Amino acid sequence: MGKFIPVSEPWLTGKELEYVQDAIKSTFISSEGKYIEEFERKFASYIGRKFGVACSSGTNALILALRALELEKGSEVILPSFTIISCALAVIYNDLIPVFVDSDMKTWNMNPDEIERKITSKTKAILMVHTYGFPCDVDRIVEIAQKYNLYIVEDFAEAIGSEYKGVKCGNFGIISCTSFYANKLITTGEGGMCLTDDERLAEKMKRLRNLAFIPEKRFFHYELGFNFRMTNIQAAIGLAQIENIEQRIKKKIFIGESYSKLLKPLEDEGVISLPPQDPQHKNTFWMYGVLLKNGITADEIMKKLYERGIQTRPFFYPLHLQPAFERFSWFKRENLSISEYLGKYGFYLPSGLTLDEEKIRFAAESLIDILKK
Numbered sequence: 001m002g003k004f005i006p007v008s009e010p011w012l013t014g015k016e017l018e019y020v021q022d023a024i025k026s027t028f029i030s031s032e033g034k035y036i037e038e039f040e041r042k043f044a045s046y047i048g049r050k051f052g053v054a055c056s057s058g059t060n061a062l063i064l065a066l067r068a069l070e071l072e073k074g075s076e077v078i079l080p081s082f083t084i085i086s087c088a089l090a091v092i093y094n095d096l097i098p099v100f101v102d103s104d105m106k107t108w109n110m111n112p113d114e115i116e117r118k119i120t121s122k123t124k125a126i127l128m129v130h131t132y133g134f135p136c137d138v139d140r141i142v143e144i145a146q147k148y149n150l151y152i153v154e155d156f157a158e159a160i161g162s163e164y165k166g167v168k169c170g171n172f173g174i175i176s177c178t179s180f181y182a183n184k185l186i187t188t189g190e191g192g193m194c195l196t197d198d199e200r201l202a203e204k205m206k207r208l209r210n211l212a213f214i215p216e217k218r219f220f221h222y223e224l225g226f227n228f229r230m231t232n233i234q235a236a237i238g239l240a241q242i243e244n245i246e247q248r249i250k251k252k253i254f255i256g257e258s259y260s261k262l263l264k265p266l267e268d269e270g271v272i273s274l275p276p277q278d279p280q281h282k283n284t285f286w287m288y289g290v291l292l293k294n295g296i297t298a299d300e301i302m303k304k305l306y307e308r309g310i311q312t313r314p315f316f317y318p319l320h321l322q323p324a325f326e327r328f329s330w331f332k333r334e335n336l337s338i339s340e341y342l343g344k345y346g347f348y349l350p351s352g353l354t355l356d357e358e359k360i361r362f363a364a365e366s367l368i369d370i371l372k373k
C-alpha cells in the first residue's frame with residue numbers, strides 16, 4: 001500500500017508540550033493545578049457561557065448534566081436514534097427512559113416534528129445533538145421545549161465552533177456538553193466539559209464530579225457523586241488547543257468545502273448526498289459524511305476505499321436497534337427509517353486537521369473512481 005490516510009489524526013502543533021511540561025514540573029498532575037480552571041474559563045468564554053465544568057469524558061459530561069437536573073426517576077428524555085451511544089447511556093444511567101426519534105434527511109439531525117410526536121406527560125427533557133458539525137433546527141426545538149416546559153440538554157461534541165444563525169453551538173442547553181476525545185475539534189486526549197449560565201448547576205456539577213465532597217466537612221457526603229475529574233495535564237493540552245481554535249475551524253471548513261467542490265458532480269448525478277449546508281448556519285464539518293443513494297451499502301464502498309489506503313468510518317448504527325437495550329422494559333421495536341437509512345448508507349471520509357489538499361483530492365477522486373465503476 002502506498003500512502004495511508006487516517007480518518008482522523010490529532011493536531012498538536014501549539015504549546016501543548018510546553019504546558020504539559022510545566023504541569024509536570026509543578027507536580028500537579030492530578031485534578032488540582034492552574035490549568036483546569038484556566039481551561040474551563042477560556043473554553044466557556046470562547047463559546048459564550050458563564051461556567052465550565054471540565055470532566056473526564058464527553059460521555060461523563062452528559063451523565064453529569066442529567067444528574068445535576070435531578071429529574072424524577074422514570075422520566076422520559078427525547079434524543080436522536082442516530083447518534084453515539086453515550087447519549088442513551090447518560091439517560092439510562094440516571095434511571096431515566098430514552099425515547100428515540102428519527103432524523104431529518106435534510107439535516108441528519110433530530111426531526112422536530114418527530115420530537116413533538118413523542119412527547120408524553122412523562123417527558124422532561126430533550127437531548128439535542130448536533131451531528132457531524134451541522135447545527136440542529138434549534139429554533140423549532142427551543143419552541144417545542146418552551147411549549148411543553150422541557151429542559152434542553154445540548155450535546156455539541158461534534159459542533160465545537162459551529163453556529164446556528166450566528167450563535168455558537170453550546171449556547172442552547174440549560175447545560176451544554178462536549179467531548180475532547182482525540183478526534184474532536186479540540187482534544188485533551190480524553191476529556192469533556194459541561195457549560196451553563198446557572199451558578200447553582202455549575203457548583204453542583206463540580207461537586208458531583210468530585211465524589212460529592214463538600215468543603216465544610218472532610219469525607220462527609222450528602223450526595224452520591226462520581227470521580228469524573230479531568231487532570232491538570234489534560235487541561236494543559238486543552239488550553240494549548242484553544243489558543244489556535246480559529247485556525248482549526250478554518251481548516252475544517254476548508255476540508256469540508258474542498259470535498260464538496262470535488263464531489264458535487266456525484267451529487268448532481270444523484271449518486272450521493274453531500275453533508276447538509278445552509279448559508280444561515282456555520283457547518284464546521286467535524287467529519288465529512290457522504291450518503292450513498294445508488295443502493296450500494298456504505299460497507300462495500302468503505303472496503304474499496306480502504307484497499308486504496310483511505311480510512312473511513314461508518315455512520316452511527318441507530319440506537320433504537322441496539323441489542324444492548326433489548327433487555328429493558330422500555331425497549332420497543334420501531335421503524336425509524338431515516339436513521340436506519342443513514343446508518344446503512346452513510347460513512348465519513350478522512351477529516352482530520354492534518355490533511356492537505358493532495359490527500360483530500362486523492363480521497364475524493366478515489367471515491368469518484370470507485371462509484372463510476
Ligand SMILES: *Cc1c(COP(=O)(O)O)cnc(C)c1O
Nearest residue numbers: 057058059084086157158179181
Ligand atoms: C464523541 C462524542 C461523545 C462522547 O465523548 P467521549 O469523550 O468519547 O466520551 C458524546 N456525544 C457526541 C455527539 C460525540 O460525538
